[in-house]
Amino acid sequence: MTKTYVGKADAANAMETLNVIGRGTPRIDGLDKLTGAAEYVDDMDFGPGLLHAAVVESPHGYARIIGIDAAAAEALPGVIKVVTGKDFPFTFGMYMKDRYIFAQDIVRFAGEQVAAVIARDARTAKKAAALVEVEYEVLDPLLDPLKALADDAVLIHPDLGSYEHVPWFFPKENTNIAHWRKTRRGDLEAGFAEADVVLEDEYTVPRYAHCAIEPHVVVARLDGARRLTLWTASQSPFTQRDVFAQALAPLGFSHQDIRVVTPYVGGGFGGKAGVSMEIIGAALATVVQGRPVKVRWTREQEFKNTYQRQGVIARIKLGARKDGTFTAIEHDLYWDAGAYVEYGANVVNAAGLSATGPYRIPAIKIDSLCVYTNLPPGGPYRGFGYSEFHFGLESHITRMAHALGMDPVELRKKNAIVEGDLLAYGEPMNPSGLIEAIDKTAAAIDWGVAETSDDPNVAVGKGLCLFWKAPAMPPNASSASFLKFNEDGSINITVSGMELGQGYLTVMAQVASEILTVPPAKIRVETPDTDRNPYEWQTVASHVTWSCGNAVAAAALEAREKIFKVVHDARGYEEGSLYLEDQQVKCDTDPDFAMALSDFVIGGIQMPDGTFRGGPIVASGKFMPEFTSALSDPETSQGGHPNVHYTVGAAGVIIEVDKDTGKIHVKKAALAVDVGKAINPVLIEGQITGGLLQGLATVLYEDMRFDAGGRLLNPTFTDYKIPTSKDVPDEIIPIIIETPQPDGPFGARGVGEHTMIAAAPVIGDAVADAVGVRLKDMPITAERVAMALVSGRTDET
Amino acid sequence: MKHTIEMKVNGEAWVIDVSPAESLLEVLREKVGVKSPKIGCERGDCGSCTILYDGKTIRACLALGVEADGHEVTTLEGIGHDGLTTLQEKMVEMSSFQCGFCAPGVVLSAHELLQHEPHPTAGQVQEAISGNLCRCTGYDSIVDAVLEAARIGPRAVS
Known part of the structure; x- marks a missing residue:
């Protein structure tokens, strides 16, 4: 019989028969989504103290900001605060820090955030945003990449040479080329020389929008103890925390001060990866300490100002x-x-x-x-x-x-x-x-x-x-998982990949189920909270089944080892003779032995003298590819x-x-x-x-x-x-x-x-x-x- | 200026103060606390806010709260009075949805169809849910579950 390896090519963990992997297990989030129980960020209640923000957008593709007059907006009853680029002269970015939280002196695309109004209600915020007067000197926008490559093209980012970026980017200073990836292998000239047919042509592909049905939304709150919590519709809670911590470092924030919570997400397709509009929520929360503030993109903003x-x-x-x-x-x-x-x-x-x-x-x-x-x-x-x-x-x-x-x-x-x-x-x-x-x-x-x-x-x-x-x-992108048993033998797994709809939670439950023989319906897999769930780089790149699946398998294998050790310690069976079947521990050398997981995974196993061995079964697992560079x-x-x-x-x-x-x-x-x-x-x-x-x-x-x-x-x-x-x-x-x-x-x-x-x-x-x-x-x-x-x-x- | 409206939401009577500019969607989400109708586009394009209004599907973002005075609203939370409908059961079993954001609207559109046409064709199902945009599934898994629910028929009420 062909053996299937559980995780990294690990012969010791090969399984001969698969009971859950390969089956069309119904989604474990199905009931949530078919009853209205599934909660998305915009569905969460924050009480009457919730503030709402509306963003003032650039109407121009390229323009210099001459001045901003927010007096009329500030005077509108219900307006709490108006902020502009001057309040946040900080750059941010995931792989290259080439953005500001709000435009500084220049707007570089139509729809870019120039200012924001925070108000008691969304309607007032929107009305006030329309009252913010921004004076622009309109410049000629560069819309065609070939024109932007011309020698005499205006430099959209004159400071490109000073931007911090990952080591595998190669920006060309004093050009509009932010990165140039060159790949060369073999003798090109000889290759074309030996060809009987050489075909050359040009193809064009326009821009497209993701169109997740749930628009981007963020609620952010800086509490009295200066803890910044963000609830975001995101594919990337941990990467967001990292980007927020770096962007807001000038205000004294570091990773331990920031918490990102991501409940169900209404579709992503890459559009909710990294940080886009969420940075606005993070910044605004810092100026209304103690009050949660919500920024929800309209469908139009969704098209214009995400990725x-x-x-x-x-x-x-x-x-x-x-x-x-x-x-x-x-x-x-x-x-x-x-x-x-x-x-x-x-x-x-x-x-x-x-x-x-x-x-x-x-x-x-x-x-x-x-x-x-x-x-x-x-x-x-x-x-x-x-x-x-x-x-x-x-x-x-x-x-x-x-x-x-x-x-x-x-x-x-x-x-x-x-x-x-x-x-x-x-x-x-x-x-x-x-x-x-x-x-x-x-x-x-x-x-x-x-x-x-x-x-x-x-x-x-x-x-x-x-x-x-x-x-x-990145070569060190990693995944991690925590796993714990409950009294009835059910399991909670925490991970920080996102359930974007692809069925990730179900797949993680199946992986643990196969190893621990607990049915998927008895396994809850929880959506991320960076305070409580372990690290995951992001849910992008179609990698979480592979990467986080390995992390969950590792946690399940660790839990299995701990289960066997408890049984060994209490009953004396060799750990190598024990195996799991149908939520019970069984033994190769004693066919009469069977002990249900629910009998001991919390309370342990009682000894003849009344004492107990074991205790709550908890485990963790991680995966990082250690061969990439x-x-x-x-x-x-x-x-x-x-x-x-x-x-x-x-x-x-x-x-x-x-x-x-x-x-x-x-x-x-x-x-x-x-x-x-x-x-x-x-x-x-x-x-x-x-x-x-x-x-x-x-x-x-x-x-x-x-x-x-x-x-x-x-x-x-x-x-x-x-x-x-x-x-x-x-x-x-x-x-x-x-x-x-x-x-x-x-x-x-x-x-x-x-x-x-x-x-x-x-x-x-x-x-x-x-x-x-x-x-x-x-x-x-x-x-x-x-x-x-x-x-x-x-x-x- | 405030108006006081009386409406039934999922069988329960509500008396609510609304402003003339508030959409029925806002009233339901913010003043009744029913969150299954979603905000997707606020202009009637996406169908995420679909509700049953006196038994017929409408887009709650295109109706005003004041209009709902004396009317009855049913949302996803209210269609299965004694447990799940067969339609919901089949959609769970067949993993019909992915992100689930469109599900509350899709279910109501399909539910309305089955009320009037207990044995629809695939084409009729596609027509009935064509006002509900779903970016994840490609729709086939939804249509299949509606047809399966129709084949089984509504659960006998004991």
Whole structure:
């Protein structure tokens, strides 16, 4: 029988049969969410003392602040205080400190916070904010990253050279380049020289909004003892505490003075990672000591002033031999990173390390440039750079297949990366079921079988693309877990990953359940409170199943050891002969022995003389990857080990295109992803259906539009359309591949983001297949397809 | 200027002072303390604040508190008088939701459908919940649970 390793490849803990892992255990938060019991930040009560803040925003993309007159606002009854940048001349940022809590002398994007009004009620705060008069000298905004790269471009951050940043960023002083990730491996010139076909082109991807249905919200209170507590809708309670502590250090705060509590979160998708608007709450609380103050973003602010997915212009040059073997790739990515890149520069970095896609290519040159523009701050969004660069890359690979006269799936299989192949940064690829994913996806959409419609006005097309993604994390990002038993043998686990909807709490319960044989329904996993729960870096990068799963497994294993020791101490059985089954301790050498966990996990085991052995079973676990390093040659990215592993897969679609209107209808979508081990297949299917639809929307209709001043034109769900229940594919086929990740809990690796990455290029390919038009700019809207057909474009496909 | 309204919320009578500008959503969340209707967009786009108003779904952000005088409001907290409805049970069992923020609105829209159409098609379910935006699930897991609940039918009340 195959053994499944529990945590880090630890043979001693291998389990032969799995009872909970691999089952579609119902979500342990299901009842909370189906009864209204689930509490989100905005649902929490803070009593009649709660204050409300409204923010004064810049109406300009780029302007100098000449003066601020708050007299009229301050005079409004009910207003407690008006604060401006002068009150908080402190910088903040996660990977690079390039932001101020409020704009100082310059506003760098439309929507940026210039001042805030704190009032007794939200309506008064909003009214007063409109009375704050800000005089601006309007400047010409830089909205195009290529223009921002020009020699004579205005410097959006003249002080770039002085900003504190992580060691793996390389800002270029006296330019608008906040970070430049260069990856070089092999002989590029020779690679292109030996190619029979070299294909070069450019692709563009606009900005996108996360659109979690819950807007950002923070309640912050500085109490009389100068303890600062924040309740935030966040993916990152511990990282937030760290950023707050650093930003407010000039006011005397350190980590021990700050507590971040995060209850359920109404969707994140990267938008609630790090710190964005929450810094305003943290600052405002310090000026109204003793009173809680709430800042809740409106939907419009949600669009304008959180993180946005960055736009990118990608230039790709790919070389291949006649037989399809890739010889060289040059991939230049110019990111429209926005006004502040404290988080977004790491998106640029991640793409710069991986923009080969999941392919074996011997000669590589990647330049990924993080360019400041006067648009809202770019940042993390499901896929973290990979959703962005896969559109161009995968479109390009299909076109290379056509140029070579090869089947696009065959070309992909020929070059698909397998275990041991060298990654762009020179380390070997982890175990991967990519070939299996390609085959199963191709079979699911009957690849190679042409389909037609009975309607002569409808063209049918197919596409199949690959994807990959690694978590982008600092090399020492870690997870920790506390576990305690209760009298009835139930368990409470505290962790600090966030339940964003992905099912994290359920998966953590399953991991502990498998090891301790306590059913998931008897395990509570608690949402974070930085005072009480142990450390977690952030819930991003699709890494918590893997990383925190390892931490929970470690805690469960420690609890099991303690349980066995108590039984050994009280009853004398060898610890190695004891095992757990159905919430009881049993013994290999004494088949008659069985002791229920509930008999002793709190009160211990009674001895013949009336004394007790044992006591409450409590345990902890942690996980940190100890093999990663961000130290590498800045000119080549060789020499480090920045990524822990890659998750790979494939997506395929069958679409119908209306030749008159250009409207695209997705009839069938199949998505195969190598999850290592499916801890909960139902939750993975949820990631596939949800992520795929989110990705399809980015290619079919979502699009952020800005005017010449850098102002967002469509900051509502009326004008920025996200899918409804009527916009789903007719059929979705989820395909789970399981090639174990040796250092994952039960072999699992992450899956959350990956499901949206290939959606965009696969539609581009299917449109080209259906109507012979290759669209190289996202989104591929009905209008653009129809216009291309009307204009008689016959681009190569 | 304050108005005094009388309304029933989840079967309980309330007498509340409201200002003319307060939305019904604000009144429910802040003055009645019913928190399942969520604030998602405050302009009728997202459906997170869906409630049953005299038995029909409306968006509480688009109604004024003063309008609710003499009316009856039911929220997620009030639909399962003696435990969960079959619909809620199936949605729990089938892990229909992810973040859960849209769930209170979606459940009420689906509940209303099942009141009028006990055996809906998948298309009818999609139509009924099409005013409730969900960014997480891709909707299939929700539609499947509504169809399953319809197949089983409402629990017999003893």
